[in-house]
Amino acid sequence: MNIGQLFKPIEKELQKVDDYLIKSFQDTHERLRSGFLHMLKAGGKRMRPAFTILASRYGGVDSESIIPLAAAFEMVHMASLLHDDVIDSSDTRRGEPTIRLLFGNEYSLYLGDFLFAAALNIIDGYKNHEINNLLAVASMEMCRGEIEEIASSHCWQQNMRNYLYRIKRKTSLLIAVCCQAGALAAGAEHQVAKALGRYGHNIGMAFQITDDILDFVADEKMLGKPVGTDLLQGVMTLPLIYVFKYGDDSTKREIIKVLGQKAVSREDVLGIVRIVAGTEAVNYSRGIAGKFVGKALQQLEQLPDNTTTDTLRKIAHYINTREY
Amino acid sequence: MLKQAIHTFLPELTAIESKTHRILAKNAGFAFIEDNYPLDRENRLWLPACCLLSAKLVKDVNIKAVQLAGILHLLNYASRLHWILPDGEGKSADRQKTQMTILAGDLLYSQVYFDICRYGLKQYLAPLTSLIKSIHEEMALMDHSRKQNRPMRRHEIKIYALASGSACFLGAHAALGSKFLTEKLREIGYHLGVLRGVSETGEAMDEYISSWKQCWDHLRVLPASPERDIFSGMLLCLGEKWGLQQPSLLEGCL
Numbered sequence: 001m002n003i004g005q006l007f008k009p010i011e012k013e014l015q016k017v018d019d020y021l022i023k024s025f026q027d028t029h030e031r032l033r034s035g036f037l038h039m040l041k042a043g044g045k046r047m048r049p050a051f052t053i054l055a056s057r058y059g060g061v062d063s064e065s066i067i068p069l070a071a072a073f074e075m076v077h078m079a080s081l082l083h084d085d086v087i088d089s090s091d092t093r094r095g096e097p098t099i100r101l102l103f104g105n106e107y108s109l110y111l112g113d114f115l116f117a118a119a120l121n122i123i124d125g126y127k128n129h130e131i132n133n134l135l136a137v138a139s140m141e142m143c144r145g146e147i148e149e150i151a152s153s154h155c156w157q158q159n160m161r162n163y164l165y166r167i168k169r170k171t172s173l174l175i176a177v178c179c180q181a182g183a184l185a186a187g188a189e190h191q192v193a194k195a196l197g198r199y200g201h202n203i204g205m206a207f208q209i210t211d212d213i214l215d216f217v218a219d220e221k222m223l224g225k226p227v228g229t230d231l232l233q234g235v236m237t238l239p240l241i242y243v244f245k246y247g248d249d250s251t252k253r254e255i256i257k258v259l260g261q262k263a264v265s266r267e268d269v270l271g272i273v274r275i276v277a278g279t280e281a282v283n284y285s286r287g288i289a290g291k292f293v294g295k296a297l298q299q300l301e302q303l304p305d306n307t308t309t310d311t312l313r314k315i316a317h318y319i320n321t322r323e324y
Numbered sequence: 325m326l327k328q329a330i331h332t333f334l335p336e337l338t339a340i341e342s343k344t345h346r347i348l349a350k351n352a353g354f355a356f357i358e359d360n361y362p363l364d365r366e367n368r369l370w371l372p373a374c375c376l377l378s379a380k381l382v383k384d385v386n387i388k389a390v391q392l393a394g395i396l397h398l399l400n401y402a403s404r405l406h407w408i409l410p411d412g413e414g415k416s417a418d419r420q421k422t423q424m425t426i427l428a429g430d431l432l433y434s435q436v437y438f439d440i441c442r443y444g445l446k447q448y449l450a451p452l453t454s455l456i457k458s459i460h461e462e463m464a465l466m467d468h469s470r471k472q473n474r475p476m477r478r479h480e481i482k483i484y485a486l487a488s489g490s491a492c493f494l495g496a497h498a499a500l501g502s503k504f505l506t507e508k509l510r511e512i513g514y515h516l517g518v519l520r521g522v523s524e525t526g527e528a529m530d531e532y533i534s535s536w537k538q539c540w541d542h543l544r545v546l547p548a549s550p551e552r553d554i555f556s557g558m559l560l561c562l563g564e565k566w567g568l569q570q571p572s573l574l575e576g577c578l
Contacts, residue, residue, distance in 0.1 A: 029461055031468050083430060087423045104471070109406050109426060110464040113433065117456035120437060124449045129441070132449070136434070136441040143431040144351055150423045 003045050003322070006315050009307065010053045013063050013070070017049045020071040024118065035099050035111050039078060042096040047207075048073040051175060052182035055196045057308040059186020068122050069131075069185050073178045075119035076135070080142065080174075082112035087150070088233055092226070131181040138173040145169025154234035156244055156256060160288075163241055164205070167212075172204025195302040199312065202296035206319045209289040212237035214322075216277045228269035234259060238288060239281035246284075251275060289320045326366045328554045329373040336385065340372050340394045344401055344432070351431055367404075370520070371396040371491040378495030378509045381551035388498040391443045395436050395452065396491050402432035403459050448494060455490045459483050481521030481532070488517025508542050512555060515539035519562045529566040536563065540571055 007014060021040055025033045049070035056066040084090070085098040086105045092098060100108035116139075123131060145166055152158060152166075179200030183193035215230045216239050230237050236244075244252055255275065258268045276282075296316045303309050330337060372393035379389035406429040409422060433456070440449050466479035492513025496506040518535040521527075529536075539559055546552050560570060 029465060032461055032464050083426055087426055089419070104467065105422075106409055106467045107464055109409060110460040110467065113403075113406060113429075114457050114460040114464070116433060117453040117460070121450060121453040121457070124446070124453065127446075129446065132437075132441045132446060136438040139434040140431070140438050143427060143434050147351055147424075147427045147431065150420070150427065 001318060003047070003315075003318065006311065006318055007046070007050050009311055010050060010063075013053045013067065014046050014049060016064075016067045017046065017053075017071045017074060020067050021074065024071065024122070028114075032111060032114060035103050035107060036115070038096075038102065039082070039099055042094045044094060046074060048077050048175065048178045051178040051200060051203075052185075054308055054312060055179045055182030055188070055193075055200075056186035058183050058192045058196065058303065059188035061186045066182060066185055069126060069181065070178075072119040072122040073174070073181075075115045075122075076139070077174065079112040079115040079119070082108045082115070084146075087146070088229070090229070126185055128181075128185060130184050134177045134181055138177045141169045141173050149235060152236070154259070156236065156252075158236045158241060159245075160238070160241055163236065163238055167205060167208040168201070171208040171211075172201045175204035175207070176200035192303060195299045199296045199299040199316075202292045202299065203316060203319060206289040206292035206296065206316075209238055209285055209292070210319060210322060213239060213282055213285050213289070216273050217282055226266075228266075228273045231259065231269050231272055232264060238285040239276050239279075242281035242284045243276055243279055247279060247281075251279075286320060293317065293320050326369060326373050326558070328557055329377050330365075330369060332380070332551075332554065333373065333376045333385070336376055336390050336393065337369055337372060340390070340397045341368070343394060344397055347398075347432070347435055348428060351428075368397065368400065371400045371487055374488055374491040374513055374516070375495035375498075377551050377554055378492040378501075378513070379499035381509070381546065381549055381555075382496045382499040382501030382505050384499060386499060388443075388445065389495050391439065391445060392448065392494045392498050393491075395439050395445070395448075396487075396494070398432045398436050398439070399452070399456065400487070402429045402436070403456075403463075405429035405432070407463060448497075451490060451494065455486060458486050462486075477521075477525040477527045480525050481518055481527060484521030484524065485514045485517035488520065489514030492516075505546070508546060511542045512539055512546075515542070516555070516558065516562075519559070523562055523565055529568075536568055537571055 018040065022037070025036050028036075052070040052073055053063060053066055056063060056069075081093065082099055085093060085100045086108050089100075090098050091101045098108070099111065103111075120135075123135065145168070148166055149170065152162070176197045177200070180193050180197030183196045184190075188196075212230065215227055215237065218227055231240070240255075243255070255272055258264065258272055261268070293316050297313060300309050300313055300316070303312075375393040375396055376385050376389060379385045405425050409425060436452065436456075437449075440446060440452065462479040462483050466476045469476035469479065489510045490513070493506060493510035496509040501509070515535040515538050518532055519539065522529055522532050522535075536559075543552060543555055543559070546555075556570070563569065
């Protein structure tokens with residue numbers, strides 16, 4: 001099972017989102033368009049548009065009118081990836097060379113800013129104050145989360161609370177906004193929209209924890225990027241927090257010694273990946289992700305029992321078991 | 325060049341500046357940004373000053389105009405931070421500098437959006453996002469020209485022109501100016517921005533002389549006011565650099 005199969009019921013709409021994205025760049029200068037198309041063709045799960053479309057099914061409008069909103073959220077996500085790649089000096093994403101590698105850091109940054117503004121322009125068309133307010137708060141928090149991540153890199157004394165707060169800002173807020181805004185744009189009841197927002201938040205948390213687990217255990221080819229990326233950046237994720245809290249002193253000393261070096265080699269990182277993967281950290285982290293999946297499922301109980309709710313339920317179950 | 329305008333709106337501009345500094349201090353360590361990227365005050369205040377001056381010229385500086393001036397200050401700061409991105413590939417200290425610069429810029433852009441929503445200025449979301457799009461399209465093209473060893477100043481000049489035109493338009497619109505006045509001020513802002521861009525980049529003036537003339541033509545049709553005089557003063561100050569004087573009314577007819 002992969003996420004594409006779960007999105008089968010909205011396959012046509014997701015294709016329309018891609019078409020809309022391509023169309024929205026038609027009048028842009030070729031220089032900007034080529035970078036954008038490269039990124040678009042590299043693929044991606046299109047999770048944010050998918051959640052927007054699925055949530056809109058609880059309202060009473062034609063899915064066609066939700067396509068621009070779903071595309072706008074994908075643009076916001078793409079903008080954040082473009083900037084992340086510069087921040088992390090990443091060379092590959094989704095198995096393809098990153099925009100910064102192909103076009104340079106500056107270009108990646110400018111395209112990201114352009115996309116963010118283009119997304120807001122599209123969202124403005126909905127003339128919906130609530131959607132704007134939700135995204136405005138989320139985008140501020142996303143930036144704060146990123147700043148916090150950089151500021152706390154190589155700081156080994158972090159606890160789970162710091163971590164959860166950080167990933168909430170980094171990942172789950174935008175997914176929550178996609179779910180809630182999709183429902184609001186479709187005219188769904190506020191209670192339903194809020195339940196969907198909470199579902200999105202919990203799914204986002206579970207998704208990010210799983211992502212952080214995969215940084216230790218995934219198959220690089222399937223993941224589309226090298227494992228141990230977070231470690232290399234000095235970012236403390238849940239498996240590492242577990243090791244620092246429950247691991248033996250010699251393991252902790254070894255990790256700090258290796259990661260504290262001026263130049264950390266790929267071999268060093270892979271060594272630590274093996275150490276962490278060999279502990280209970282992965283199971284523990286999966287357990288935490290499972291708790292968030294459980295909370296997401298609880299929110300679905302407040303929604304009408306229909307095929308969309310069923311799809312959202314399947315997605316929740318899948319998140320915790322995904323391998324890439 | 326901005327002395328007179330800064331003096332006229334000193335309380336508003338001081339409040340705007342300190343708000344931006346507070347945001348950076350709270351979230352991204354303003355001292356870090358200040359130490360690494362000192363921007364002169366005139367550069368920072370150019371857009372807010374144009375906005376307030378236009379509002380005052382049309383009617384008066386109302387709260388909306390001040391809020392928009394503050395948003396323009398954030399927007400200008402954000403784009404400048406991304407513009408001067410250091411090459412952080414080398415030392416780790418440089419890398420952290422790059423990371424913080426990018427994130428501080430992102431934060432300010434988000435604050436622009438947040439303020440638009442918070443102040444109920446959503447009617448200005450479309451013009452402001454269009455401006456951000458245009459600025460970054462030009463930046464990307466400028467970056468490309470730089471890499472190709474081609475002239476890139478015209479992109480920089482266009483950024484100055486678009487931003488200044490928008491600032492004047494937004495100020496005039498917020499002060500409920502007539503369509504005629506609002507559009508005139510956009511034109512004045514645009515040409516003033518071209519001239520400022522030419523001055524900042526050191527580009528040859530010959531190619532842009534029409535902006536000098538057009539700016540005066542548009543200024544002349546505005547009602548006489550101290551604010552119009554400030555705009556004229558700004559123009560004359562720019563012209564001094566190229567030995568240009570205010571064109572006479574008959575110049576175009578002869």
